Amino acid sequence: MMIVRAIGALAAAMTLAHPAVAAGPRVMSLDSCADQYVLALAPRETIVGLSHRAGAPDSYMRKASLGLPRRRATTESLVAAGPQVVVRHWGGDARLVKALDRRGVRTVRIEDAADFEAVRVNVRRVAEALDQKAAGEAMIARMDGQLRAGAGAWKGETALYLTPGGYTAGSGTLIDAMLRASGLSNASNGPFFSPVPLESVVMAPPRALVLGFFDLARAGADRWGVGHHAALRRVTRDRTIAALPGAVVGCPAWFAADGVAQLAQARALR
Template structure:
């Protein structure tokens, strides 16, 4: 046998041995995993174990913090100092995690919960690795929120908590409705970026639930849109509702439309109520509380006007 042939033969034999060793290790790991699953399986009559979860963004965090047990939470994206999180007080002491795939995989979660975290391919990526993903979707109505709460509670093995959150939301909506009158004050929603919200948005749903007429939805206008400055001058609203002005990353600068003289004049002369941006950041059950608070504050400021 030539020297070259001997080298090729030795290399091929080594490759075969390495492949065989790899197969043996994979079979061993698979057998161990199957054995562990069998041992960990629920006994007859016992409840199945609830999934251990990782949350990839602050909207997903809201649901995980409200619905999951502490020992289910392997990691969330926000902490007690995150302004966008309405549930930030519940985040204290919870493990935090980056949305980087290697960090998530290292925790070996049973479930990944996300809204926008991880990017558009996150679901495909994790499910290829055998990790289920629960997407919250993007709610545009309180009915959507009910469906999201129910589905997420089911995915987390906490259906009773989901039902309780929906009952809490419906109670707040009922209370807001009881305080409304036939006279629906015309209101304009204003953000630091100079946009407002027409029909087909959760902000519109909040305003309607609070018993207001949303000026930005007149004529069937829908979605997010620039503030109607001309309409604001010709037909000023009875009330201005602001959102996100309390957020440090949403400061009004020199170029902001909210610095327009017409709008600044209206903000100075029109009764105004300010909403906590954290409760507007994600479509969730607590938006019903926002509607109730908005109605109560509106009643006070409208009564105080000269």
């Protein structure tokens, strides 16, 4: 009887030490965008490291990052953390990726996205690597629901996107996809990101402005950008239809649909 009890106790101890069903692979993220995916998809107990920007004001999942370890994107830090999967957007370099490969650590890359289909690909790629396919599909379903709800709200009205540094976003950007998803026509005719001449905005103001990152412009170089010029401030005060926070527009991720929802809501309030 004592032997049976001892065997039972040993089995229980082994079960506690090595759960029969693992929550998922140990995971670490190397940059702010990767932090968002890891925090949203990985079980908390599997996260062995986040970037030092996980709690920054432009981190969408910053509240969820509280209490989790921060690590640098170095080989030494990775060895200490012991991840099985590393998620990155721009963090790390080629040498670090090769070092991870040599150690058998899987690296998952979040690609830039010019449309919401590319966001779906990113979500599914990370979710699969973290054994969280169902969570990934649920995330996509929520995003698609927001896109359906906001579709066509502005009925083709034209708007110019503007950052504090004086840049706009044209075709081939997720910002452009967000504008179009809400029914706005992008006033920028060029591709990608490009500077906007201050004079053109002040002398011939667009009918509507969509601001991005202005919530983060109180510090850093942007506080000296054209976005804070007195003449432009008058234009933005009168013609801004929505100000999208940096946490929504700073990463090719599912929460770009939050921006579409915000744009649609702005139309409903006019």
